[in-house]
Amino acid sequence: MSLLKIENLKVKVENNLILNGINLEVNEGEIHAIMGPNGSGKSTLASVLAGKEGYEIVEGSVWYKGMNLLELPADIRAKEGIFLAFQYPVEIPGVTNANFMKTAVNEIRKYRNLETYDAMEFLNVMKEKAKLVEMDTSFLNRSVNEGFSGGEKKKNEIFQLAMLEPTLAILDETDSGLDIDALRIVANGVNSLRNEHNAFIIITHYQRLLNYIIPDFVHVLNKGKIIQSGDKELALHLEEYGYDWIKQNGIINN
Amino acid sequence: MGNGNDILEKLTQSDYKHGFVSNIEQELAPKGLNEDIIRFISQKKNEPDWMLEWRLKAFRYWQTMKEPKWAKVYYPSIDYQDIHYYAAPVKKPGPKSLDEVDPELIKTFEKLGIPLEEQKRLSGVAVDAVLDSVSVATTFKDKLAELGIIFCPISEALQEHPDLVRQYIGSVVPYTDNYFAALNSAVFSDGSFCYIPKGVRCPMELSTYFRINASSTGQFERTLIIADEGSYVSYLEGCTAPIRDENQLHAAVVELIAHKDAEIKYSTVQNWYPGDKEGKGGIYNFVTKRGICLGENSRISWTQVETGSAITWKYPSCILKGDNSVGEFYSVALTNNFQQADTGTKMIHIGKNTRSRIISKGISAGRSQNSYRGLVKINKKAQNARNFSQCDSLLIGDKCGAHTFPYIDIENNTAIVEHEATTSKISDDILFYFNQRGISKEDAIGIVVNGYAREILNQLPMEFAVEARKLLSVSLEGSVG
Numbered sequence: 031m032s033l034l035k036i037e038n039l040k041v042k043v044e045n046n047l048i049l050n051g052i053n054l055e056v057n058e059g060e061i062h063a064i065m066g067p068n069g070s071g072k073s074t075l076a077s078v079l080a081g082k083e084g085y086e087i088v089e090g091s092v093w094y095k096g097m098n099l100l101e102l103p104a105d106i107r108a109k110e111g112i113f114l115a116f117q118y119p120v121e122i123p124g125v126t127n128a129n130f131m132k133t134a135v136n137e138i139r140k141y142r143n144l145e146t147y148d149a150m151e152f153l154n155v156m157k158e159k160a161k162l163v164e165m166d167t168s169f170l171n172r173s174v175n176e177g178f179s180g181g182e183k184k185k186n187e188i189f190q191l192a193m194l195e196p197t198l199a200i201l202d203e204t205d206s207g208l209d210i211d212a213l214r215i216v217a218n219g220v221n222s223l224r225n226e227h228n229a230f231i232i233i234t235h236y237q238r239l240l241n242y243i244i245p246d247f248v249h250v251l252n253k254g255k256i257i258q259s260g261d262k263e264l265a266l267h268l269e270e271y272g273y274d275w276i277k278q279n280g281i282i283n284n
Numbered sequence: 285m286g287n288g289n290d291i292l293e294k295l296t297q298s299d300y301k302h303g304f305v306s307n308i309e310q311e312l313a314p315k316g317l318n319e320d321i322i323r324f325i326s327q328k329k330n331e332p333d334w335m336l337e338w339r340l341k342a343f344r345y346w347q348t349m350k351e352p353k354w355a356k357v358y359y360p361s362i363d364y365q366d367i368h369y370y371a372a373p374v375k376k377p378g379p380k381s382l383d384e385v386d387p388e389l390i391k392t393f394e395k396l397g398i399p400l401e402e403q404k405r406l407s408g409v410a411v412d413a414v415l416d417s418v419s420v421a422t423t424f425k426d427k428l429a430e431l432g433i434i435f436c437p438i439s440e441a442l443q444e445h446p447d448l449v450r451q452y453i454g455s456v457v458p459y460t461d462n463y464f465a466a467l468n469s470a471v472f473s474d475g476s477f478c479y480i481p482k483g484v485r486c487p488m489e490l491s492t493y494f495r496i497n498a499s500s501t502g503q504f505e506r507t508l509i510i511a512d513e514g515s516y517v518s519y520l521e522g523c524t525a526p527i528r529d530e531n532q533l534h535a536a537v538v539e540l541i542a543h544k545d546a547e548i549k550y551s552t553v554q555n556w557y558p559g560d561k562e563g564k565g566g567i568y569n570f571v572t573k574r575g576i577c578l579g580e581n582s583r584i585s586w587t588q589v590e591t592g593s594a595i596t597w598k599y600p601s602c603i604l605k606g607d608n609s610v611g612e613f614y615s616v617a618l619t620n621n622f623q624q625a626d627t628g629t630k631m632i633h634i635g636k637n638t639r640s641r642i643i644s645k646g647i648s649a650g651r652s653q654n655s656y657r658g659l660v661k662i663n664k665k666a667q668n669a670r671n672f673s674q675c676d677s678l679l680i681g682d683k684c685g686a687h688t689f690p691y692i693d694i695e696n697n698t699a700i701v702e703h704e705a706t707t708s709k710i711s712d713d714i715l716f717y718f719n720q721r722g723i724s725k726e727d728a729i730g731i732v733v734n735g736y737a738r739e740i741l742n743q744l745p746m747e748f749a750v751e752a753r754k755l756l757s758v759s760l761e762g763s764v765g
Contacts, residue, residue, distance in 0.1 A: 104719035120717045124735025134721035
């Protein structure tokens with residue numbers, strides 16, 4: 031079933047056209063990888079889908095579960111199941127991970143007319159999900175991302191993903207800055223969370239994450255447009271040819 | 285990106301949800317201030333002659349003084365002759381049930397988690413005899429009396445314990461201290477008096493809630509608390525609930541005296557009317573609060589959560605005279621819209637091995653201005669004095685201001701004085717991070733602010749802390765998100 035449909039999306043940031051006619055359809059159960067050189071618009075696409083302010087939609091539309099996504103405020107999108115794993119997760123001094131996640135989970139559960147968790151239930155869920163990303167539960171009592179290493183921050187994003195169980199998860203360069211072990215942990219987390227009802231959009235520079243998370247589709251983004259789509263083989267070719275080649279020649283022919 | 289400004293706009297538009305019109309009929313003295321008015325006040329309260337003399341001396345001294353201008357607050361000049369200095373509340377039947385009370389007010393009560401019976405009391409609904417606060421107060425008073433604790437309005441103390449009052453009043457804040465303290469000394473209306481005898485640990489938090497007549501003494505309140513040797517008391521002033529008052533100028537004085545081995549904990553939640561979103565109206569809160577650690581090993585601790593008033597000018601201070609005495613100041617001052625706060629503390633080290641600790645957290649939103657002003661003074665004879673100060677500022681939006689004015693004056697080279705300061709901002713990126721996890725901007729600000737203030741709120745008695753947490757969120761609440 032179709033989950034997300036992006037049609038001819040054009041977006042400006044401070045008067046520069048960053049997305050120049052994106053078309054993309056994501057169905058339940060699918061993993062899509064979006065690759066492309068720096069400045070091609072990958073992170074802008076992620077931010078626009080998540081509802082960050084400061085972007086001017088010039089043209090096009092985005093449908094998510096049959097709703098006009100661009101009309102929904104960011105917190106409602108989250109409550110409707112959209113999750114963004116941030117490229118640069120912010121630090122929130124004075125607010126513990128446990129408190130932050132409890133508020134988030136319960137706000138989302140309230141929105142869906144589900145009963146909110148009490149403290150004990152919640153702690154158990156958190157402990158279980160922390161195992162998934164191999165994090166010691168002591169981090170729950172630390173402030174959100176404060177003093178975390180780059181790898182810990184990214185693992186925390188995947189932990190939050192596991193807690194919130196989104197329908198559509200967008201991973202914005204989650205692999206950048208990760209060592210091999212952390213990369214494996216992140217990938218295992220994602221793999222264990224995927225199922226036939228959710229979908230992932232994985233934004234990355236590099237092919238290596240895709241050795242661990244096998245995408246159904248790979249899209250190449252350049253100058254704000256998807257210039258080529260294919261299966262996982264495309265990522266390998268891309269690695270071989272490099273982005274410079276793409277910038278000059280456009281499409282890779284097998 | 286745009287949303288910081290949005291929040292700013294919305295916060296700026298937020299109304300004070302707590303204000304409501306006082307419907308108490310009052311017996312007023314004519315406007316203006318002169319010796320006749322002071323005689324009138326003193327006579328109304330049937331005060332001893334020495335009290336009247338003291339008031340008159342204060343008034344004469346006040347006339348020679350000039351209003352201080354050094355604080356970073358701006359307001360039109362006050363016409364001191366255009367104020368009623370005496371108003372006796374006259375009982376008038378209030379609403380019969382909560383159904384007759386402004387629903388907005390009830391909503392606020394609910395947000396603050398105030399129990400139903402307490403809601404009735406606060407909104408002036410007649411309550412049945414069992415729950416009447418007067419009878420509650422009497423019960424507590426009996427219990428306290430068994431321990432020899434005196435806790436009553438200062439006007440009553442002047443009748444029943446005049447010697448105690450005479451011994452201590454003005455001993456920490458003399459009427460010559462400053463302009464507003466002099467004014468208060470001349471015209472103070474009422475306030476609390478509390479005496480804890482030697483070796484007694486007061487078994488309950490003393491709160492104005494349990495004091496009869498508490499609500500009618502707002503304008504020129506005078507509080508005097510004495511903890512005799514080895515005693516302990518925790519005192520709560522104010523409440524998170526809406527405070528009704530039409531007087532614009534408030535000039536209270538609080539004096540604390542801790543004898544040898546005694547400890548006084550003084551907690552304040554101040555939520556007076558801050559003015560509307562345009563900056564019109566609101567209370568001018570010019571308060572002098574000071575405690576003296578008179579004996580060895582004594583301890584005074586001030587904790588304040590300041591969210592109300594158009595202008596706050598207050599520096600709860602400690603004079604550390606006894607050797608090994610300890611002074612503490614824990615403060616959260618939140619300003620929104622056009623509020624101005626200039627607040628902090630003074631720690632005056634006189635005795636040996638005295639220690640002080642200052643933790644101040646300022647939160648500014650809207651177009652407000654929030655200043656920390658603090659003095660740490662180590663006198664010549666204060667061997668091995670120690671101070672630690674931490675002053676943090678949090679900005680919400682980009683039209684408000686935070687300022688820090690630390691003064692350090694050290695005359696003894698054995699002193700160790702530390703000062704730390706930080707300024708941070710609730711950035712758009714932080715708000716978006718919350719939003720992306722399904723948490724609205726309004727809730728996000730509440731959570732961040734409460735996390736930021738946690739260290740201070742933890743100092744409050746538990747029930748009070750829960751209310752204060754909610755108050756911080758409600759005070760920042762606009763129609764955000």
